[in-house]
Amino acid sequence: MLYLVRMDVSIPPDIPGEQAAAIKQEEKAYSQALQKEGRWPHLWRVVGEYANYSVFDVDSNDELHGILQNLPLFPYMKIIVTPLAQHPSAITVSGI
Numbered sequence: 506m507l508y509l510v511r512m513d514v515s516i517p518p519d520i521p522g523e524q525a526a527a528i529k530q531e532e533k534a535y536s537q538a539l540q541k542e543g544r545w546p547h548l549w550r551v552v553g554e555y556a557n558y559s560v561f562d563v564d565s566n567d568e569l570h571g572i573l574q575n576l577p578l579f580p581y582m583k584i585i586v587t588p589l590a591q592h593p594s595a596i597t598v599s600g601i
Contacts, residue, residue: 506562506563506564506565506566506569506588507560507561507562507588507589507590508560508561508563508569508586508587508588508589509558509559509560509586509587509589510558510559510560510561510569510573510584510585510586510587511551511556511557511558511559511584511585512556512557512559512576512578512582512583512584513554513555513556513582513583513584514555514556514578514581514582515555515581515582515583516528516578516581517581528577528578529577529578531577532576532577532578535575535576535577536548536576539572543562544561544562544563544568544572545559545560545561545562545572546560546561546562547559547560560589569586573586
């Protein structure tokens with residue numbers, strides 16, 4: 506199942522810089538592991554914002570929820586999830 510996910514990050518300004526940097530490093534390692542597994546095939550930055558659009562390829566809503574909930578930056582995110590379906594005019598079938 507494919508999902509388009511927008512993640513907007515807002516780290517509180519009172520979090521010490523070293524702590525914020527450590528969380529971001531954990532986030533990077535976690536996201537890159539999921540990308541290598543193929544469950545996070547696309548990750549795109551939103552220009553001018555601390556936000557991204559991502560495409561996840563997972564088996565269920567519950568699997569996606571678990572992935573998102575385990576993001577180190579999850580407590581500081583607003584997340585919007587959009588399930589995707591094949592468009593009848595697309596010339597490729599489910600090809601990411």
